[in-house]
Amino acid sequence: MAIKLVECLDWAAPNRPGEMLRYAEKFKKDGVNLDAFWAYTSHANESKLAAIAKKPAKLKAALRAMGAAPNASQCFYTAGKDKSGALVDVLRGLREADINVECADALAAQGRYAFAFWVKEADVPSVKRLLKVR
Numbered sequence: 001m002a003i004k005l006v007e008c009l010d011w012a013a014p015n016r017p018g019e020m021l022r023y024a025e026k027f028k029k030d031g032v033n034l035d036a037f038w039a040y041t042s043h044a045n046e047s048k049l050a051a052i053a054k055k056p057a058k059l060k061a062a063l064r065a066m067g068a069a070p071n072a073s074q075c076f077y078t079a080g081k082d083k084s085g086a087l088v089d090v091l092r093g094l095r096e097a098d099i100n101v102e103c104a105d106a107l108a109a110q111g112r113y114a115f116a117f118w119v120k121e122a123d124v125p126s127v128k129r130l131l132k133v134r
Contacts, residue, residue: 001080001086001089001090002078002080002134003077003090003131003132003133003134004076004077004078004133004134005074005075005077005128005133006035006052006056006074006075006076006077006116007052007056007072007073007074007075008036008050008051008052008073008074008075008116008118009050009051009053009056009059009060009063009070009071009072010048010049010050010051010070010071010073011048011049011050011063011068011069011070011071012042012046012048012069013046013047013048013049013068014045014046014047015041015043015044015045015046015047019039019047019049020037020039020049022066023049023063023066024037026062026065026066027051027059027062030058030061030062030065031058032053032055032058032059032062033053033054033055034052034053034054034059035052035053035054035077035079036050036051036052036077036105036114036116037050037051037052038050038051038105052075052077052116056072073118074118074121074124075103075116075117075118076116076117076119076127076131076133077114077115077116078090078114078115079112079113079114079115080112080113081111081112081113082109082111082112082113086113086115087106087113087115090115090131093130093131094119094127094130097126097127097130099119099123099126099127099130100119100123101117101118101119102118102119102120103118104117104118105117
């Protein structure tokens, strides 16, 4: 399993129908290729959108052109063939190293999975060594 340290961008958006679509259309127009894209409500009138792009600079440029103020964070990302227990070894290694997963997103569809997870910034170097991140 190849794990990468990647940049994740998140930004605030109005909590209304079609907002995610508005960004998706802009990304399509600008040729922004995403590995992950999700949204969630953070307050009654505000949503948070987040994305991991193959070329983060291209994503930042598209967001800024739309007036969004993206925040960057580092997360670990992997994708592969879906199978029972695909994430167990990674999660067990983190637990044995006493590293807490602060946030995680995993999804499987059509025989493939994707997994992104965040740890405290101070733990990033340890996770890189532990998981042999490239």
